[in-house]
Amino acid sequence: MTTEINDKDVASFLAANPEFFLSHESLLTKMKLPDNRKGTISLVEKQMDVMRDRQRKSKKQLKEFVEAAESNKEIFDKSRKLVLDLMAANRSSAFFTALEKGLKRDFKCKAYSLIVFGKPRQINHFTSRVHKDTARDYVGALMRAKEPTLGVLRPTEQDFLFRHQSQKVKSAAVLSVKQRNKQLALLAIGSGDPNYFSSNMDTLFIGFIADALAKLLPRHLPK
16 A cells, blocks of 8 residues: 655655755756746756845845944944033033034034923024923923934924924934933934934934933023
């Protein structure tokens, strides 16, 4: 009595004996497989196609990794320079000038604003103090975020942060400035490039700016 062998049996046998074709190399050239592009190809050709496809994917992944590393280094260098310039400023006017210059020159911002929480007052052309409750009505989600928010903002958020410059902004970074458990401000940086700030970017380095502002900003705010 013969036992009928089905596809599953063959697949199980080959899986259990991966070296089978080492002693049956002649079978490799006889086996044919369907291919959407070439019609029918041999197993050897199929293996070569799989290897080339894996190589292309590996090269693409490597390229994406290198590009991400270069982007992160660029953001780190810009963040480091801005923080050092803020630390070097002895007067409040020099502090805000250094902040604005860094955002415009290094981060190539189309719009920027610093929203400080407290009794309403316009501090300078890009820094204003507003009640926290008022800000919460418009940017509550950004205020609650534990990490910097990068990417495209909601229209109401963007209009509140950038005001008359809102239309220029295609992507943004919003940094929450906190001192211990107290939230002091939000720093909003807007770019005209929709891909300049994206949600998949590393927030570690740009977060240094928020940490530095938390230490330095209070001494430069009017009483």
